[in-house]
Amino acid sequence: MAQPVAAERLLATDVSAKARILGAALELFAERGVDATPMRTVATAAGVTVGLIVHHYGTKEALREAVELAIVSQFAAAIASVPLGGCPPEQLTGARDRAVAQMLAADPSLVDYLRRALLDSSTEHGGLVSRLSQLSAQQVHELREAGIISTKHTIGEQVIAIMVRQLGRLFLQPLIDRIGNEFADDLEGRELPQLVVTVTR
Numbered sequence: 001m002a003q004p005v006a007a008e009r010l011l012a013t014d015v016s017a018k019a020r021i022l023g024a025a026l027e028l029f030a031e032r033g034v035d036a037t038p039m040r041t042v043a044t045a046a047g048v049t050v051g052l053i054v055h056h057y058g059t060k061e062a063l064r065e066a067v068e069l070a071i072v073s074q075f076a077a078a079i080a081s082v083p084l085g086g087c088p089p090e091q092l093t094g095a096r097d098r099a100v101a102q103m104l105a106a107d108p109s110l111v112d113y114l115r116r117a118l119l120d121s122s123t124e125h126g127g128l129v130s131r132l133s134q135l136s137a138q139q140v141h142e143l144r145e146a147g148i149i150s151t152k153h154t155i156g157e158q159v160i161a162i163m164v165r166q167l168g169r170l171f172l173q174p175l176i177d178r179i180g181n182e183f184a185d186d187l188e189g190r191e192l193p194q195l196v197v198t199v200t201r
Contacts, residue, residue, distance in 0.1 A: 018056045020046040026067050030112035034064050068117070068128045071110060075135055078103040089148045093162075096139070100166045111170060119171065136162040 024045035028037045039060055043050045057063040078099040087095050104111050117128050136159040143149040149158065 017046070017048050017052060021048060021053055021056060021063070022066060022070055025063050026070070026113055027109045029064065029067060030109045030116060033116060034060065039063075065127070067113070068131070071113065071128065072131045072135060074103055074107075074110065075100060075132060079135070079139060084142065084146050084148075089146070092148055093143070097165050101169070104170060114167070114170060115174075118167070132163065133159055 021042065025037075025042050028042055028045060037060075039050050039053055042063070043053055046053075053063065057066055079096050081099050082092065082095045084092070086092070104114075137155055139162060140149070140155050140158045144151055
């Protein structure tokens with residue numbers, strides 16, 4: 001069962017009931033999916049009543065929306081942690097990718113939620129893809145204006161490149177780990193290979 005501490009990982013400075021609900025929802029939605037998670041289960045994990053969830057978020061769909069907005073905010077904060085001028089221009093995009101990777105590594109539930117949501121072909125999570133794409137597009141505009149990336153490619157191409165670099169490993173590393181486990185004896189004493197994603201056009 002999810003523990004209330006999940007909220008501390010999602011919003012480290014906010015341990016209010018509202019944040020506990022959000023953290024519990026993230027863990028449970030990541031583990032079971034939104035449809036398979038009753039509001040009562042979220043309430044129990046957060047240590048609150050269902051009525052308090054309804055008071056803060058209204059419906060389960062609104063709670064899912066709040067979880068996804070919080071995820072996008074975490075991406076934005078990771079990117080903002082490497083501002084223009086914070087490192088040499090040629091190192092900026094790599095530094096931002098690493099900041100996103102560190103943010104993801106710090107919260108396995110967030111990673112599990114993204115895997116479930118972004119690989120779901122339904123329209124349920126279309127808003128999350130759209131918001132992450134818009135966040136990447138903001139990066140592209142900022143980097144273009146600063147002269148750090150070229151304008152010879154379309155914004156769409158550059159958004160795809162950013163998102164694949166930042167999220168590609170998220171989806172493919174588990175496959176590498178699983179294959180590696182099939183050859184555990186052969187790889188004994190060695191670290192499993194780590195995936196590095198690059199995008200070429």
